[in-house]
Amino acid sequence: MSETDEGGRRGRTRERLMDAAFEVFADVGVQAASVEQLCEAAGFSRGAFYSNFSSKEELFFALLAREHERQLGAMGQRMQEAVPRLAADPLDVDAVTQSVLEVLQKNHGGRRWCLVQHEFAALALRDAAIGAAYAANRAGMIREVTALVEAAVGSLGLRFTADAELIVDTCAWIYEGALTSGLIAGRTLEQIDASVTTPIAVLLLGATAPA
Amino acid sequence: MSETDEGGRRGRTRERLMDAAFEVFADVGVQAASVEQLCEAAGFSRGAFYSNFSSKEELFFALLAREHERQLGAMGQRMQEAVPRLAADPLDVDAVTQSVLEVLQKNHGGRRWCLVQHEFAALALRDAAIGAAYAANRAGMIREVTALVEAAVGSLGLRFTADAELIVDTCAWIYEGALTSGLIAGRTLEQIDASVTTPIAVLLLGATAPA
Numbered sequence: 001m002s003e004t005d006e007g008g009r010r011g012r013t014r015e016r017l018m019d020a021a022f023e024v025f026a027d028v029g030v031q032a033a034s035v036e037q038l039c040e041a042a043g044f045s046r047g048a049f050y051s052n053f054s055s056k057e058e059l060f061f062a063l064l065a066r067e068h069e070r071q072l073g074a075m076g077q078r079m080q081e082a083v084p085r086l087a088a089d090p091l092d093v094d095a096v097t098q099s100v101l102e103v104l105q106k107n108h109g110g111r112r113w114c115l116v117q118h119e120f121a122a123l124a125l126r127d128a129a130i131g132a133a134y135a136a137n138r139a140g141m142i143r144e145v146t147a148l149v150e151a152a153v154g155s156l157g158l159r160f161t162a163d164a165e166l167i168v169d170t171c172a173w174i175y176e177g178a179l180t181s182g183l184i185a186g187r188t189l190e191q192i193d194a195s196v197t198t199p200i201a202v203l204l205l206g207a208t209a210p211a
Numbered sequence: 212m213s214e215t216d217e218g219g220r221r222g223r224t225r226e227r228l229m230d231a232a233f234e235v236f237a238d239v240g241v242q243a244a245s246v247e248q249l250c251e252a253a254g255f256s257r258g259a260f261y262s263n264f265s266s267k268e269e270l271f272f273a274l275l276a277r278e279h280e281r282q283l284g285a286m287g288q289r290m291q292e293a294v295p296r297l298a299a300d301p302l303d304v305d306a307v308t309q310s311v312l313e314v315l316q317k318n319h320g321g322r323r324w325c326l327v328q329h330e331f332a333a334l335a336l337r338d339a340a341i342g343a344a345y346a347a348n349r350a351g352m353i354r355e356v357t358a359l360v361e362a363a364v365g366s367l368g369l370r371f372t373a374d375a376e377l378i379v380d381t382c383a384w385i386y387e388g389a390l391t392s393g394l395i396a397g398r399t400l401e402q403i404d405a406s407v408t409t410p411i412a413v414l415l416l417g418a419t420a421p422a
Contacts, residue, residue: 029242125329135395162410166410170407174388177384178381181346184342184346184349203410206416207413
């Protein structure tokens, strides 16, 4: 077998372990899930697991990176479509709200991803080493989203009047909070998307000004 | 024993159970904590527990109500001190940021409360009945804070231009998100308080206008 085939098979094993682990995390809970359960669900041995990941936490971070990659790609694409339409009047709150909705809607990983991420954050709150890795991961994601948002803001002839990374972090807190509390309250993802766009638009408008 | 003494003793039993349960929740985790552990920590029998609470979830809601009561009282008092100082220039972002800091700082229940609340929200995400009670509880708290904030905004000759309850809910999402991710990242409560005040002030200014 060539090196490339070997690499491809290894990649597929990782992907299958990650897919199966996500379902187990969502079904039984991140804390309760054992490496044995993850292996059984994926149909792999413990040996295959440990040649790919050192722990279920490392696997979770691989899941998180894959989800961030997906969300970042989707956001970038939607911004390219939504932002130019704002050029005529970039300070109009209704137009900005509509654009925020177009960029955000269906961008999250849904109810099961929210659940898994919330439970993993609970582990990160209790364990300093997991916490440090989780925080570094989040900071990297926020930096990448900030670069996208700053480019969009700049293309509209605007600039941030407050720390752009803090404002983007805040948009993420708003979105995650609305998602968690909306799902707990039994609201649909569409209702959550619709309710969260106004405060995010108000915040973005309040934190930007003509360049 | 008079009825009042009986009521007082019962009240103290409840308080001691709640205090002990909070420590157990924070030490071992909300999900892992058993009614037996709560009783042992409080020095009461299972009988005493079940004559006060039907489950550990009901006890958590009593804890939540007590914490909300405390936070609401503290916020009301701090607003009475901070808001009149804004009268001279209620639209100045630095002054509003300073007032937000004065109202919010040290208002949360600290690291252990954040942990317990985060873990309980994970249970609420998984269980529809717990979720409904949690959502109703949160909605009640947001309504009460909104009444305080609307009175403060009105006293400054301003009004909300967006749904006041949604804006207050958003401030809570921002605060909770900053607290959770700040604690995960190892930041101090003072650093978290300081970082979160600017986006909250920007949001409040963007969502209000002269009445």
